[in-house]
Amino acid sequence: MFRGDDGSETSLTFAELFERAKAIAATLQRRIQPGDRVLLVYPAGLEFIAAFLGCVSAGVLPVPATYPKPRRPLPRLSTIAADCQAVFALTAAQTLTTLDLARSAPELRSVQWLATDTLDLACAADWQRPEVRPEDLAFLQYTSGSISDPKGVMVTHANLMRNLEMIYEGFSIPRICADPVEGTGVSWLPAYHDMGLIGGILEPFYVGGRSVLMSPAAFLQRPVRWLKAISDYRAVIGGAPNFAYELCVEKITPEQRSELDLGSWRLAFCGAEPIRPETLERFAETFAPCGFREDAFYPCYGLAESTLLAAGGKGPGRPVIRAFERAALAELRIAEANGHPAGEIHRVTGCGGPRLDQVVEIVDPETLLPVQPDRVGEIWIKGSAVARGYWNRAEENAVTFGGRLAGSNDGTYLRTGDLGFLRDGNLFVVARLKEVIVIRGRNHYPHDIELTVSRAHEALIPNAGATFSIDHENTERLVVVNEVDRQYRNGDLEQVVQRIRAAVAEEHELDVFAVVLIRPASLPRTTSGKVQRNLCRQQYLDGDLKVQAQWQAPSRGSNGSASGNGAARRRAPAERPRKAASSILPKIGPFDRPLREDEVERLAEQIETRLLDWLVERAGLRTSDFDRDKPFAEYGLDSLTAVELSHELEEWLDVEITPVVAWNYPTAASLAAYLAREVAGKVSPEDAGEETQQPPTAESEFEKLLAEIENLSDNDVEAALEREPRNP
Missing domain, CATH: 3.40.50.980 (Rossmann fold)
Structure with a gap:
């Protein structure tokens, strides 16, 4: 359905x-x-x-x-x-x-x-x-991430059937569903992603149950729609990446929660990106009054190269969360925290263990030997669900799918590129060997983003940048660092920042959290000249970069920040405390009569003024930085922001708006003019005292289709997810 x-x-x-x-x-x-x-x-x-x-x-x-x-x-x-x-x-x-x-x-x-x-x-x-035949290919699953070099995972019929059985066994479907055929699952995950395709569509075929599907845009615009569907259809199974649970906590109001009954939700899987203990705890606490039980969680680990599921528990249960010394993990050692200050602790969620014939080994990526029990290593996987390899990538397959333990004839393993360890039957994923960035469940390759950044402005030195993600307010956010040519060090660096944000939003649909412009030749590199992104990230967190200028998006309840080097601080882009949307966008209308054309024009001006206020607060820029005829994307606003904006506009104006309205009307002027016509057209014949003709609406069948595909990744979410601390 x-x-x-x-x-x-x-x-x-x-x-x-x-x-x-x-x-x-x-x-x-x-x-x-x-x-x-x-x-x-x-x-x-x-x-x-x-x-x-x-x-x-x-x-x-x-x-x-x-x-x-x-x-x-x-x-x-x-x-x-x-x-x-x-x-x-x-x-x-x-x-x-x-x-x-x-x-x-x-x-x-x-x-x-x-x-x-x-x-x-x-x-x-x-x-x-x-x-x-079982060994024949069933489909190609292209991994998310690099635009220039996507890889097609070759999934055989045998791989697929084995993974479907692993999910059936791991979820303990016969235990959580009295009659699996009568059981219902709800999914908004994109069908072109492995979690959406296999978990949301093919697993119900395998079991014989019912699947209720939604568009990614429907969830992103109004997260309550996902939980409302679970409530309405008495769904037993539903799940998503970590960010979706976080969105539900942030966006679903107490009034909306009061209408939810989540008592039927027996298994809430979480995967496809790092699983944050704080997110699971907040979700369980927030939705407990709705009937959600903490023991319904199912944290798991997987990747497209293993078809989907690679590790998970035996049925749902209370999440296994452990605290370890952060400094020890940085040295690939395992030391449980005991009385340490919060800043020295890293909490990790267990992802269960291998299922059926799947084997997980923790291996030293240099010596290719299994690590000692107190050490962190690369996660290697072997089993009948491991895919055949990448389409037409013989050399890469030999490395990624041909891992062999030193001195062993134990066959080949899939090298995941993720770092972790096994303890008490649980796989704990702690880091990535590779520097792939995972934001809202979607993989992004740093070199792709860095190339986009280097082309954004002539002041930026090519091949002298680094991009990485950080944890900010329980959310992965993107940070951009790049060296600035000496001749531009006294120039308009705020314009450079703006160009970077716009380019990244346009090319990668990512909202940049921070931009740091640094001195020439100061980017950390190896002796061979390779960029050290992890070291750059640490220097950013420690405040050790040689900053020429920097900008940071405003946090909740705070100002944006932009500063220059030393005492020459640059004025913060957002000079006012961030306001609640309701204070920026107070209600307009309703009107008791049809509006004249001049009144519609004045209404458009009023809407435009308030819309610009909202954008100033959301983007962390000054009012003077905005041009009414400049596309939103040029201010670094990504597709998820566009979906959020459509929701805010619906609440504000009390009109139905498609999630992609900001794509079809991409400037403040054009969007305000369209919205004014929509609002003016909401006068009923009874209120007007005469027959009125509705003005033409810009919503077309095409927009409806778009509304169904906008994702984290797509929507953004649209979106997901391939080889990072993932989980199906």
Whole structure:
């Protein structure tokens, strides 16, 4: 079942879905060869599922892909298509109309496109069952992260079936569901991500239960929709990355909580990014009055290279949280904290243990020997759920999927690149060997972001920057550090900061938390010239960088900060305490009569003024920095901020607004004009005393589709997640 943003329902039985899948399969069998790669480019909804099953039923390889934004370049989709040599792409009819491939991705014109929602279901009778062996590939799962170099994980039918059984056994589904077939799960996770595809869609097929799906944008705009669906459908299973639980605590009001009944929620899995003990504790405390039980949590660890689940408990239970000495962990030693000050302690959530035939070893990445019990090492995995490797990456496969313990003939292991240790039957993930940044469940590669930064302004020295994430208020936030050319050291560095934020938001859909511009030749490097990102991060936290200028986004209840070197402090971009949204955006209307055109114009000016106030507070800039005709993205506002803005506007103006309104009206002037027309159009004929014609609305079917795909990653969330302290 798919639940729309407005609460509408669209459902298909397994039989109906299979009939649609056979029609798609029969069409593909007539036009392409077994083993060919087929892109799946869909907004959130049930048509993606029919297309995925249709590809598998035709003996071709489905390749789930991120749904693109309108009128924007499609670099990731184009790169994936080229990497897997896709010959066909399946989508919906509206997508073909709106994507404008000839302009946004001319390199995709050689791919044959088919709108599956226009097929005649009668052709299902022509379907021929393909010959499929367990060792054959089932699909390609492209990892999130690098835009320039995405990797397609080759998942076989045997890998998939084994992992589905691992999830079934690990979740203890027979124990938490009196009748698994009657059990319900709720998921808003994007279908092109391994957690959304396998956990939210394929596992219910394996079990035979019901799955209620939502769009990532629906959750991001109003997190209560996720918990409301769990409450309404009496769902037993639901889960998400850590940031989603944090959003629920922050965004769901006491009034909304009073309407929730979470007593049926027996398993709340958490994974795909570092699992913060504070988040789990806050969520359990906040939603206990709604019937949520702390022993419903299921922290787990996984990655696409292991199909999905790699480690988890035997059923849900109270999270296992341990405190260790922070300094010891930095030296890859394990020392439990005992009476240490809070600043010297690092609390870690246990992720359970390996399931079924999965084996987890903790290995010294240099000696390739198992570490001693009191040491941290790289997490290595072996088992029948470990994928075959990356598509067309022989050399990389030999390293990542061909790990061998020194002096052992114990077979090959998957080297995860994550650091951790095993204790009391639990895997504790503490760090990353590789410097991948995980924000809102989505992986970002530092070198991609650093390249974007270096091109943002001529004052920035190329190949002289570092990006990393820090924990700020229980959330991973992005920090950018870059050297500044000497000739610009007395220039307008605030403009440089603004350009950096805008470029990163535009290219990577990330909201930069801090920008630090440092002296030439002061970035920490190795003797061979490689950037030491971890050391740079530590110097940032310790205040040891040689700062020319810096900017930091405002925290809750504080000002933004921007400072220069020494006594020459730069004025803070946000010069007022941050206000609550309700004080910045007081209610407008309702009106007891239709507004004249001049009144609509004045209303637009009023909305624009208040909108700019909101943006000043959110972006941490001065009012004078804003231009009413300048796109929001140029101020470094990412897609999650756009979704948050749409929610604030709905509450403020009492009109229904799509989550992507800020994409379609990307400036303060255009958005205010549109909103004024919407507000003015909310006068009913009864109130006006005459028949009134509603003004044309900008909401189109295309916007509805977009609302279904906006993610952390996509929405942002859209989004997820591949090889970091992950968990399915």
